[in-house]
Amino acid sequence: MALHKDEAIVLFKRAYGESDRIMRLFTLTSGKIAAIAKGASKSQKRFSNTLEPFNHIRVEYFDKHDRGMVRVDNADIVETNSGIEVTLKRACIAGFFTEFVDRFTKERERNVDLFYVLKEILEGAKQRDFPYTDILYYELRMLDVLGYMPNLTACVYCGREMDDDKKLYFSSERGGVLCPVCVKSLPHKTYSEGTIPRLVSVGNNHHGSTFEVRDGGRSGPLSPFLGESPSMDSKRFEGEARHIMEGFISFHLDVELKSYRILKGLF
Numbered sequence: 345m346a347l348h349k350d351e352a353i354v355l356f357k358r359a360y361g362e363s364d365r366i367m368r369l370f371t372l373t374s375g376k377i378a379a380i381a382k383g384a385s386k387s388q389k390r391f392s393n394t395l396e397p398f399n400h401i402r403v404e405y406f407d408k409h410d411r412g413m414v415r416v417d418n419a420d421i422v423e424t425n426s427g428i429e430v431t432l433k434r435a436c437i438a439g440f441f442t443e444f445v446d447r448f449t450k451e452r453e454r455n456v457d458l459f460y461v462l463k464e465i466l467e468g469a470k471q472r473d474f475p476y477t478d479i480l481y482y483e484l485r486m487l488d489v490l491g492y493m494p495n496l497t498a499c500v501y502c503g504r505e506m507d508d509d510k511k512l513y514f515s516s517e518r519g520g521v522l523c524p525v526c527v528k529s530l531p532h533k534t535y536s537e538g539t540i541p542r543l544v545s546v547g548n549n550h551h552g553s554t555f556e557v558r559d560g561g562r563s564g565p566l567s568p569f570l571g572e573s574p575s576m577d578s579k580r581f582e583g584e585a586r587h588i589m590e591g592f593i594s595f596h597l598d599v600e601l602k603s604y605r606i607l608k609g610l611f
């Protein structure tokens with residue numbers, strides 16, 4: 345039985361039997377793993393509130409065959425979840441993105457980028473209530489690092505490049521935009537002019553440090569779609585963007601995320 349040392353974010357925890365705890369951890373080097381902590385509720389000292397959802401921890405665990413459930417031997421805190429409990433919205437946002445990671449990943453699939461995106465989200469959610477565009481931005485970033493990014497630049501069926509004013513049709517099934525020709529024979533939804541280009545712009549740019557990091561410090565010309573655009577009502581954009589993302593995500597997962605239903609009610 346090998347002892348592993350890793351960093352992890354606690355996705356989920358529940359009681360098991362009298363004193364054990366079962367968890368799903370998203371580890372830095374091994375992706376998602378199922379774990380059990382024996383006697384976790386009795387020995388408060390040993391794991392004193394370490395194994396709580398949204399915590400970033402250092403963990404030592406025993407792994408029998410590189411599969412199945414691992415046994416947590418030791419854990420300590422790198423970053424607590426403190427701050428997330430301050431508002432219902434923060435808790436729901438943290439819950440939504442941890443469920444997102446949990447549902448979109450298979451066990452033992454390493455994804456270092458995803459680990460750091462989730463960490464960034466949880467750190468943000470400890471400090472502020474995200475506006476809807478932040479949620480959208482992080483949904484797109486997660487889809488990107490998971491390899492599920494919808495194609496928003498060229499027709500997903502024939503590959504034709506399209507001007508922004510022609511990007512009106514989105515297919516959840518095909519995973520991207522359709523051109524005016526392909527749209528005639530394929531199922532799709534139609535959106536207002538400007539919605540899809542603006543979705544691209546939200547995915548590419550994030551206010552604050554993320555924009556700097558993603559673009560290597562360059563501050564290029566800002567998209568005309570960023571921020572309040574007089575040509576496009578923000579509320580309508582949010583409603584349509586939400587519709588696109590909900591359709592796309594639930595198509596790929598087959599079900600709606602439980603946490604999303606609650607989160608949706610808060611906007």
Ligand SMILES: [Zn+2]
Nearest residue numbers: 499502523526
């Ligand atoms: Zn086409």
